[in-house]
Amino acid sequence: MKKINFLTKLKEEEKLQLVESSEELKQSYIEKSESNLESSKILLDNDKLEESISLTYYSMYHLLTALLFKTGIKCENHSGSIILLKEIFDLNNLEISKAKSERIDKQYYTDFKVTKEEITGAIKNAELFNTNLFDFISKLTNESIKRYRSKLSELIK
Numbered sequence: 001m002k003k004i005n006f007l008t009k010l011k012e013e014e015k016l017q018l019v020e021s022s023e024e025l026k027q028s029y030i031e032k033s034e035s036n037l038e039s040s041k042i043l044l045d046n047d048k049l050e051e052s053i054s055l056t057y058y059s060m061y062h063l064l065t066a067l068l069f070k071t072g073i074k075c076e077n078h079s080g081s082i083i084l085l086k087e088i089f090d091l092n093n094l095e096i097s098k099a100k101s102e103r104i105d106k107q108y109y110t111d112f113k114v115t116k117e118e119i120t121g122a123i124k125n126a127e128l129f130n131t132n133l134f135d136f137i138s139k140l141t142n143e144s145i146k147r148y149r150s151k152l153s154e155l156i157k
Contacts, residue, residue, distance in 0.1 A: 003083050004155060010080045011156045018149055021072035026137070029066035033059045033130060040123060049114045050106045056119070056126045057103035060096045063133050070137055071145045073152060088151050091136065095129045 010016035036059035043052035064081050067089070068074065075081045078100060085093040099122060105112055 033062035
């Protein structure tokens, strides 16, 4: 119930809304996702671990944003978008939630130690998440998009 209240609050603040489905925005976020993951690997290879973990998360988040724009949903809140992945699309959001938490810890705090092995594992998780989400996006139909939009409308009315 708490998640639904949060989504309703985002709707009231106009940070969550139904918009026109956009193939162009979907594609540009897919490209951002791919670029972020590639950059994350370059940073890892150059011992820029904090920066690598941030871009690993953003590769996942941008692909999630591509899904939302493909279905005509605009969400200007990371947590809200991650909740929608589970509540609207019934997809596991555990990996992206963990990646977001790691990104916040590494980006804003200094009392941590991160290893190349951890980053390598995070990148592998992101690759799997992204592959599965890209596959999901590619299988969307006009009918399924209507159902997801309707599900969101019901959830936040």
